[in-house]
Amino acid sequence: MVTIKQVAQLAGVSFKTVARVVNKEPGVKPHNVEKVEAAIEKLGYRPNKAASLVRKKQSDIIGFISDEISTTPASVAILKGAQDMAWEQGKTLMVFNLDPKHPNKDRLYEECLQHRSEGIIYGAMYHQSVEFSKLFKTLPTVLVNCVSMQNDFTSIVPDDELAGYYVTKQLLYKGYKRIAFLNLNPDIMAAQHRQKGFLKAMQEYGIPENQWRIDTIEQVIEGRTVNIAGEVAKQVIEEFKPDAVLCGKDLAAIKVYLVIERLGLTVGQDIAVASFDNWHDIPEILEPKLSTMALPYYEMGRLAVSQVLQLIANKNTVYPVTHHKVPCLLFDRASF
Amino acid sequence: MVTIKQVAQLAGVSFKTVARVVNKEPGVKPHNVEKVEAAIEKLGYRPNKAASLVRKKQSDIIGFISDEISTTPASVAILKGAQDMAWEQGKTLMVFNLDPKHPNKDRLYEECLQHRSEGIIYGAMYHQSVEFSKLFKTLPTVLVNCVSMQNDFTSIVPDDELAGYYVTKQLLYKGYKRIAFLNLNPDIMAAQHRQKGFLKAMQEYGIPENQWRIDTIEQVIEGRTVNIAGEVAKQVIEEFKPDAVLCGKDLAAIKVYLVIERLGLTVGQDIAVASFDNWHDIPEILEPKLSTMALPYYEMGRLAVSQVLQLIANKNTVYPVTHHKVPCLLFDRASF
DNA sequence: TAACTTTTTGACAACGTTGCCCATTATATA
DNA sequence: TATATAATGGGCAACGTTGTCAAAAAGTTA
Known part of the structure; x- marks a missing residue:
């Protein structure tokens, strides 16, 4: 893969200048911007998000752990809502599915931690009460379509x-x-x-x-x-x-x-x-x-992301818990 | 987040030794392994995958771009199959959904490239013929539930x-x-x-x-x-x-x-x-x-991942194209 | 033209890992 | 006991970015 330094060399500027162009920082002469952009185009350069994360310590990743959710069509909409909202907010969702045979939430949570996910959304197949280990306290975490046994996580359920x-x-x-x-x-x-x-x-x-x-x-x-x-x-x-x-x-x-x-x-x-x-x-x-x-699954998915982003923004070590009931809409057709 | 060096300090060894323990490399005295593991446990250390990627140039990520696939329940199974197989192979799937209003495959492909995805799976909602830009030639790419207009991508469809x-x-x-x-x-x-x-x-x-x-x-x-x-x-x-x-x-x-x-x-x-x-x-x-x-969606999802892994392993610049028709199974119940 | 300000650029360290290689220690062999 | 060998541990560069800061270039004013 081509790096920023190769681009710099081709464009005849320092790699720092390329970085400025890539990140749309001000203060680069139009003349140089052009040269750099041409080099980027020619080499097909893409910034390496991983390297950026290492330096910036910001992954823009939100983990989405689902209790088989994405196999059940009814609640796929949760995922879609979450994804749409995440995209709008410049975040990317990293989706993990619980294995129904060996459901190990913590294992997937670990995975999210290793990717330096900024927050976690846990989605359940149907509105239920779920138990979580203390591991889930590590990151800002929001539950969708379920609540925790101890009611100690922000949750989003249909009303x-x-x-x-x-x-x-x-x-x-x-x-x-x-x-x-x-x-x-x-x-x-x-x-x-x-x-x-x-x-x-x-x-x-x-x-x-x-x-x-x-x-x-x-x-x-x-x-x-x-x-x-x-x-x-x-x-x-x-x-x-x-x-x-x-x-x-x-x-x-x-x-x-x-x-x-x-x-x-x-x-x-x-x-x-x-x-x-x-x-x-x-x-x-x-x-x-x-x-x-x-059932307002799509909206719940969107709300989950916006809630988790709020928790992330709120720089406390202990995350405030709120509960959300999303109203359902009657689709009035012809059967009554 | 705690780093490998902090663990090393607590354990009283060099950070390289910690790395050895974390990656299960041989040649560390049991005594030190214990000390390191205790320190890891105590500090709650998790290796940073992004840093690892930067160094190793291996992301273990496969991009999954879907044409609204994950909203349509029938083919959610493709996603599930892909995810299961990816997990089994130690890869993680990064899922992106096309926005039905502004479907821009290339935009999502770019995203995958920035994450240094090793390969791409493109899944369609229903068995169809789709057109792709040359950008899709960048990485090993497999199509599921669709073929390309020019038949120039490995594809997996139901028979x-x-x-x-x-x-x-x-x-x-x-x-x-x-x-x-x-x-x-x-x-x-x-x-x-x-x-x-x-x-x-x-x-x-x-x-x-x-x-x-x-x-x-x-x-x-x-x-x-x-x-x-x-x-x-x-x-x-x-x-x-x-x-x-x-x-x-x-x-x-x-x-x-x-x-x-x-x-x-x-x-x-x-x-x-x-x-x-x-x-x-x-x-x-x-x-x-x-x-x-x-319709064998689940199997198609699995096959997609195994095919894309094969393309990745195959270190050519031009990827060999194969077409796969997955047989459908009759569920013989009672209606005939 | 000189002095000064502002804009633009580049050098370099840092992020948290892994890979390479050498140093130290322990063990086996003579 | 001296020496060779194997096991173990550590130092350091490198990966591709971003952030800091100072240097250079350009523009402004007197």
């Missing part, structure tokens, strides 16, 4: 309670009276928060207890969660005869659609369907198009 | 023709006789190759032309492709009365399922459905479970 509350209120507002909530596995935080919001809306509207029900569409069998949305939906719809079904995820809403069709009913007419996720093309593919609460 | 051929043959083998192929937009390479495979199988089985038909489920209107799978499926099924439908993508298969149900028919019994993608949970969510040709 699931508000989402549950809001979508339920919308259903009630539109006149639906018998709502079945097919919730996710109650062990996960999202499910708990949404349920809280759901109940709050019910209470606010004074809906009696026999006019709604909550079931779970996921079963944990030997550590693996299995989706039983189909069976549950069938049973709930036949027994409880809801006029609206609120579904924990778009993927499960597909099953709900199929069940409703198979019963000879029509989604949106006989039974309203609402959901959570806004999972890529699915809501648009379904007929009628699915109205769903969009 | 769409074989996939089309294979799945069609399976349908014919199982006794289906009237097959409707609801193909993707014919402008994209995947659609063309699959169609070739489809026709080859038809010919091989001597199926007369009036016993199959091919329609397209995507329409390009003003640059935007719109999915018309629902309408097309309805029309084709009603008019042509196929006993099997081969669908260009799992997402569209959802629509086909809904259409079939709505006509009072049963998928797998009255009409078989097959598809391409194996798009995450969708095939498993559908009822009956969707049999689909899995």
Whole structure:
């Protein structure tokens, strides 16, 4: 690779002058700027970021450690948001994926440290509570889509309670009276928060207890969660005869659609369907198009970077902890 | 950050000895190894990869530039595969996403060059033909899920023709006789190759032309492709009365399922459905479970890294070009 | 033209490593 | 015990940058 000195030689100036041109420092005669630029062009010179880091002690790198996040399509958007924001701020993201077989967060953190990452973002696949070693205190660290057990890290999560509350209120507002909530596995935080919001809306509207029900569409069998949305939906719809079904995820809403069709009913007419996720093309593919609460992954990714940059800027040894709940947006389509 | 010299001072040895311990070079007395390791532990020392790169001129970094790939869930697997393989080979992947608004591949390539990336992987969202500037000749470069206009880069793509051929043959083998192929937009390479495979199988089985038909489920209107799978499926099924439908993508298969149900028919019994993608949970969510040709994204990602490493090892200035078609796997479930 | 100011340039050290080579010490051999 | 050999340790230059500072060149004023 060509170095700054080779450029200098070709341009007939000192390498320091080349450095000035490269870094757009003022005080170089236009005449010399031209010569240097020509030499750079001719040799195809690129500044060596590593050398620059060694001297400047500034890497402009942010580590992004993900709990399998980048394999799960729903939350790929977090990564995209983070990357976009990082790029805008002149930082580059260094992405590491946890190996699902041997998940070793610390190992990846070490990697980031060796690259002199300025801060760390840890992203989880779904809204949950995670435990971290003290190693994670080394750098400014922000959690996305999860919180730490001890609540001792800045975190960014979707506002699931508000989402549950809001979508339920919308259903009630539109006149639906018998709502079945097919919730996710109650062990996960999202499910708990949404349920809280759901109940709050019910209470606010004074809906009696026999006019709604909550079931779970996921079963944990030997550590693996299995989706039983189909069976549950069938049973709930036949027994409880809801006029609206609120579904924990778009993927499960597909099953709900199929069940409703198979019963000879029509989604949106006989039974309203609402959901959570806004999972890529699915809501648009379904007929009628699915109205769903969009999880704000992209914005969370952006916010994560801006928060971590704030922590970096704040030159304390102990990083202030803040918690952020990002509101979800209802994509109001045609299913209710 | 603590440096090797500080460790040396604490351990009471020269910094060179510390370096030996850190890099596991032989020839350090166990006694000193212990002292050094204690000092490293106590100070929390991490070697500085940037400094190492400057000296060794070896970054162990591979640049991964993606055409929006990481936002599209289907091909996130490419990234995952690449990352896994890179990790196994002691390399780290530096991921960059093309900005869909101002897609500037060269800009990202520059970034990789500045980080002294040893090679580049360019991944596309869907199997297509892409044009590259001469800049891309700078480093060993491998294309995934696309080929270059001039065919002058090593490329890795799914074997769409074989996939089309294979799945069609399976349908014919199982006794289906009237097959409707609801193909993707014919402008994209995947659609063309699959169609070739489809026709080859038809010919091989001597199926007369009036016993199959091919329609397209995507329409390009003003640059935007719109999915018309629902309408097309309805029309084709009603008019042509196929006993099997081969669908260009799992997402569209959802629509086909809904259409079939709505006509009072049963998928797998009255009409078989097959598809391409194996798009995450969708095939498993559908009822009956969707049999689909899995696009081998994960393997393609792995292969990309291993190819780029091969190019790197091969110390030529002009990199040999090879083309790889990765076979697709049929996930044989219940829809045919 | 001289004296002074301002602009432009270059010399050199430093950043944290690794590679090379020589010095010292310990061990084996005569 | 003297000598040869192997094991161990350290000194120092080099990698490609940036930062500091002083030198040189150019411009300004009297």
